[in-house]
Amino acid sequence: MAAADYIVVAKQVISLLNAQAVTTAYPTSATDIGDDRRNADEIKEAVVESDLEARLAICETPGNGFRNLFIDSASPVLLLNVPQAGRLPERVGPVSRVEIKVNAADTVWIAGEQCPLNEVQEMIANPDAYQNTAHDAINSPLGGYYYIDEMSDFITWTGNAVRVYVATLGTIDRTTPLLRTPDAYSPFLVARSLARLYKHGDNSAFIEWYDRQARELMAMIRLGARVLPQVEPLIRQAA
C-alpha cells in the first residue's frame, strides 16, 4: 500500500483546525494558512512526529500486515561475525523471520525453526549423539534450527550461515517531508497531529476530542487493523 500523502494529511489538519486562509473553504496546499496562531512548520512537524509514532507502532506489532513495508526483504541482514553466535542487528520490534543456509555450498536458504538453546548447543557440539550428523553437513537434518534471545540481541543456529529479516523505521525525511505510514492509517496521522497542535488558549475540548480518537486509532493499529475509520470533526457548540 502506498504511504500516506503529506499534503493530503496536512490539508485535513489545517481544515479541521479551521486555519486556512479566509478566502478558501478548504486549504489549497499544505501551507495555505490564514490563522496567525498557526504556521506551516509546526503542522509539518506534528505530522512527521505522528508518522514516526505510527511507524513505531507498526514495527513493534508482529502480525500487523503493514509491518512488511518496513522490512527490507531484498536485503536481509547476514550474520557471519562468529560462527553459530551472532549479534542481532538494529531493529524495531522482534525479528521478523530467520533463514538458514545449512551447508556452505548450498544456494538455498531455508526457513529457520525455533529450538531451545540447549538443543542447539547439543546439536553443534555432539554429532555423535545424532548418528554422526554434523549440523552443517550437506543435507544435514540437524541444520536449520535457531535460538534467539531478543533481550540480549543474540542468536545461535545450526547450519552454516544465518540471515535475519528485521523491521526498521526507515528513512526519516523531515524536510520534504516523506511519510511512510500506509495511507490506510492516515486518520491516525490527522487525529494525532491535531492533538499535538493544541496550544494554550485553545478550547480544551479540542484536544480531548482528537486525542481520544488518536488513542483509539493507535489501539486499532496495535491490533493490526487493515483500515481505520475517518476522523470525526469536533462539532463546535454554538456560543
Added chain:
Amino acid sequence: MTLSASTLTKQTVPILLRAQLSSRGADVANLRNNRILALVDTTLETMAYRIARGGDYQGLRKDFSVTPVAGFTPTIGTGAIFDIARSQVRFTAGGAVLTPIDSLLTLTQATLPDDQTYYAQEGTGLRFRDADGTVTFASPLTITTNFIPLLSEVPVEYHGLFLDTLAGLMSEPRPEMRAQEMSEVGRA
C-alpha cells in the same frame, strides 16, 4: 534432495516418523529432527532384540567372520546378538558346521566324541574344542547370527517395525505397559 524409500536414512526417518505419528493424530509440531535422531540407536537396538527373540528371528541376521586364537575369540563382532540356539558357526573354508555345546563346563571337561569341533559361549565370546580334543583351535570361521543393524542396514520389510518402535520410544510409556513389554521380550 530426492529421498529414497528403499533405505532408511537420517533424512527420511524424521519425515516418515512425523507422517506416521501425524496420521495417528499426534501433534508433531514440536518434534524436532535432533530428538528423533538421538533415539535411532536405541530404536535399532530395541528392534533388533525384539526380532532376535521373536519367531521371525531369521529375518535380521548376517555373517560375522572371526578367527579364534588358541581356541578362543573374545567377541563375535560389532552389534552381534549371539544366541547359541539360534546361531550357526561354520568353517569359512568348506562350510562344515561346528557343534554347539550349551555349557562351558561340558566343553572343557566332559568326554565328547573326537570327530567334531565343538564350541560354547564364554562371556561375550566363544571357546572352542578341536576334533582331536585339544583347545588350540585357530581356523577362520563364519558365524551367522542376529545383529543390531546400522540405519542403512534395516531391511525394507522391517521399516514399519523400526518406525513403530521409534514412535513408541518418542512417548514415555506407562509403567505397566513397559513392564508388560519387557516380560514379552523375555519370554520370546
